[in-house]
Amino acid sequence: MTRFGQSLIQGLGNGSIYALLALGFVIIYKSTLVISFAQPALMVAGATMVVFLTGSFGLPFFAAVPVAMLLTALLGLIVERSALRPMVGKPVFVVAIITIGVDITIRVVVNRFLGNTIRNFTSPWGLDTLRVGDVFVQQRFLAMMLTTAVVVAALFAFFKYSRTGLAMRATAFDQETALAQGISVGMVFALSWAIAGALAALAGTFVGTGGSIDQQTWIIALKALPAIIIGGLDSVGGAVIGGLVVGVIEALVGTYQPTAAPWLGNNFAVVSPYVVLLIVLLLRPYGLFGTPEVERV
Amino acid sequence: MTALLTDRGGRGSRPRGRPELYTSYSSDIALLNTPAKRAGVLAIVAAAFALPFAVSDQVLVLLGTGLAMSVGAIGLNIVTGYAGQVSLGHAFFVGLGAYTAAVLSGDPDGRLVGFGLPMVVWLPAAGLVAGAAGLLVAPLATRLRGLYLAIVTLGLVFLGEHVFREWDSVTGGPGVGRDAVQATLFGNSLTAGGAVLSGAQKVYLFALVVLIAAAVPARNLARSGVGRAFAAVRDRDIAAEVIGVSLTKAKLLAFTISSFYAGICGALLYTITRTVEPNSFNLLLSVRFIAMVLIGGAATISGSIMGAMFVTLLPRFTQQVPRFVPFIGQGVTGGGLLTNVELEAMLYGLLIIAFLIFEPRGLFGVWLRVRNYWKGWPFSY
Numbered sequence: 022m023t024r025f026g027q028s029l030i031q032g033l034g035n036g037s038i039y040a041l042l043a044l045g046f047v048i049i050y051k052s053t054l055v056i057s058f059a060q061p062a063l064m065v066a067g068a069t070m071v072v073f074l075t076g077s078f079g080l081p082f083f084a085a086v087p088v089a090m091l092l093t094a095l096l097g098l099i100v101e102r103s104a105l106r107p108m109v110g111k112p113v114f115v116v117a118i119i120t121i122g123v124d125i126t127i128r129v130v131v132n133r134f135l136g137n138t139i140r141n142f143t144s145p146w147g148l149d150t151l152r153v154g155d156v157f158v159q160q161r162f163l164a165m166m167l168t169t170a171v172v173v174a175a176l177f178a179f180f181k182y183s184r185t186g187l188a189m190r191a192t193a194f195d196q197e198t199a200l201a202q203g204i205s206v207g208m209v210f211a212l213s214w215a216i217a218g219a220l221a222a223l224a225g226t227f228v229g230t231g232g233s234i235d236q237q238t239w240i241i242a243l244k245a246l247p248a249i250i251i252g253g254l255d256s257v258g259g260a261v262i263g264g265l266v267v268g269v270i271e272a273l274v275g276t277y278q279p280t281a282a283p284w285l286g287n288n289f290a291v292v293s294p295y296v297v298l299l300i301v302l303l304l305r306p307y308g309l310f311g312t313p314e315v316e317r318v
Numbered sequence: 319m320t321a322l323l324t325d326r327g328g329r330g331s332r333p334r335g336r337p338e339l340y341t342s343y344s345s346d347i348a349l350l351n352t353p354a355k356r357a358g359v360l361a362i363v364a365a366a367f368a369l370p371f372a373v374s375d376q377v378l379v380l381l382g383t384g385l386a387m388s389v390g391a392i393g394l395n396i397v398t399g400y401a402g403q404v405s406l407g408h409a410f411f412v413g414l415g416a417y418t419a420a421v422l423s424g425d426p427d428g429r430l431v432g433f434g435l436p437m438v439v440w441l442p443a444a445g446l447v448a449g450a451a452g453l454l455v456a457p458l459a460t461r462l463r464g465l466y467l468a469i470v471t472l473g474l475v476f477l478g479e480h481v482f483r484e485w486d487s488v489t490g491g492p493g494v495g496r497d498a499v500q501a502t503l504f505g506n507s508l509t510a511g512g513a514v515l516s517g518a519q520k521v522y523l524f525a526l527v528v529l530i531a532a533a534v535p536a537r538n539l540a541r542s543g544v545g546r547a548f549a550a551v552r553d554r555d556i557a558a559e560v561i562g563v564s565l566t567k568a569k570l571l572a573f574t575i576s577s578f579y580a581g582i583c584g585a586l587l588y589t590i591t592r593t594v595e596p597n598s599f600n601l602l603l604s605v606r607f608i609a610m611v612l613i614g615g616a617a618t619i620s621g622s623i624m625g626a627m628f629v630t631l632l633p634r635f636t637q638q639v640p641r642f643v644p645f646i647g648q649g650v651t652g653g654g655l656l657t658n659v660e661l662e663a664m665l666y667g668l669l670i671i672a673f674l675i676f677e678p679r680g681l682f683g684v685w686l687r688v689r690n691y692w693k694g695w696p697f698s699y
Contacts, residue, residue: 104675108674113464114404119674119675125663126668129660132660254465286480299470306461306466314463
């Protein structure tokens with residue numbers, strides 16, 4: 022039971038990282054109908070900024086994170102403006118592949134800053150634990166869950182109650198109609214990328230807390246892809262649930278698979294989200310909460 | 319006049335001096351439908367066969383790798399360029415082909431599983447195993463569309479990498495790897511140096527022959543009914559179904575053929591580079607194939623070859639850059655603003671973006687522009 026509780030908490034903690042990333046993917050997808058493969062690069066860019074802001078510039082952690090989020094949002098804006106705006110109206114595959122190009126390019130620059138070393142991350146939590154009954158809970162996982170809950174609540178409120186949020190929802194619903202109502206669709210595109218960038222930076226920070234980041238960290242961000250597919254590409258709530266599901270499955274498999282099914286090999290947990298992805302897609306091609314695409318002939 | 323129109327369009331029936339007047343559909347879609355194309359292709363093939371005797375072995379190995387990659391790029395172009403199904407899983411099929419070939423040709427008494435079979439067995443087998451895997455994956459493609467498919471195939475790469483890493487008895491495990499394909503043809507080694515030809519020359523010629531044997535059927539497929547069905551599925555799948563193209567069949571076929579080519583590419587590639595390492599069949603390899611297809615030109619066979627050559631030869635050029643540009647460093651640990659390795663990675667990214675924005679038809683489109691300019695010269699059109 023202790024093992025179960027511990028891996029559940031770990032799963033929910035890591036799951037909230039995936040949820041943040043998945044939210045970024047879904048927000049970009051909803052407004053521009055493009056899956057941005059540049060999210061991993063934005064994530065490591067954000068994490069790297071935190072490393073340098075707390076290290077070289079000596080900012081405290083809680084000041085460095087918002088600054089890194091702002092800077093990554095700015096990076097998202099630049100990417101949208103320079104690489105994606107010229108492609109408006111082109112097939113979505115082409116734009117998705119452009120984001121792969123963007124991802125490679127940004128990561129080269131980030132890796133140049135990171136170098137070949139492992140960068141230790143200073144965070145207020147480190148690996149400190151909190152004892153609840155028999156279960157030792159790492160404080161960082163609690164911080165991740167709490168922050169994600171706050172961020173998700175804020176985003177939902179933003180989409181529901183603010184004029185800009187309404188404009189974004191209108192654009193997601195129908196771009197031309199939104200344009201006819203006086204909404205600047207370009208602004209919505211830019212804003213989606215900025216939000217996704219900020220969320221990615223936050224996720225990157227959480228990936229680093231209690232550990233370190235290096236040139237391979239970006240792979241973690243790709244696990245948000247199973248999350249968005251499980252949740253459904255165009256469902257904001259689905260992204261959060263999908264992220265948590267992926268995190269919990271990964272943690273549980275990591276805890277029990279080595280003894281229960283050793284024939285699956287070492288580190289099977291790392292690829293287990295992709296197995297879930299395949300199964301979910303075979304059963305429900307549009308994810309658990311996605312809208313089925315209906316085509317008129 | 320009617321005689322001219324009903325003529326089946328043999329080569330001799332075309333009036334002199336009218337190279338683009340076709341008197342039948344079959345002569346319009348013929349493989350080499352203009353005299354210039356006929357002469358050009360002949361010259362390129364002749365030059366390719368003469369090349370091993372003109373350049374150093376080191377360059378030949380690189381060119382041979384490019385030829386092997388071309389086979390894979392043609393495969394990806396069939397499924398992504400012609401049939402419009404974006405696949406990020408190409409590396410997985412390449413890996414399957416490489417391991418099938420390595421196992422079948424491997425030393426039977428060695429450390430790892432091996433059967434010591436000759437080339438005539440393992441080369442087709444590599445394609446068939448990968449093709450069969452493609453056939454198994456294809457049902458996903460028939461259920462999913464667009465970006466959902468891209469993500470599923472991405473998952474496939476990660477799962478494949480896991481299997482390759484963990485299946486030690488076949489792959490040797492990460493960091494160790496296994497000896498690659500042992501190529502013998504009628505008792506002669508295709509990789510060791512002989513009395514007449516050096517190892518690199520043999521490997522290059524082997525890759526060239528396989529590429530030609532792969533490219534011609536691919537081109538034929540593209541201009542046949544199957545190829546037109548693929549294009550219909552790509553351009554508007556619902557309309558394609560309405561006019562009688564079976565979506566399921568077209569997608570199954572595209573995936574299977576594409577994976578077959580990927581398998582051949584894997585077998586060939588690791589005949590040239592002498593070891594197979596399980597970590598090499600990763601997402602990066604898939605992205606490199608995507609880059610080849612997009613830089614070369616989607617839905618063109620010659621473009622695939624151009625793209626594969628370009629991407630394979632790119633490191634060779636970026637190696638030279640540090641000599642001429644002061645702020646580019648050499649090697650992984652080199653100083654300067656960027657090292658040549660990083661420059662190369664960045665160029666992939668930037669070239670993909672630049673080609674998609676400025677020349678979506680890729681290198682093939684560049685060639686078309688050049689050709690059309692000189693065709694109309696001195697007039698602009």
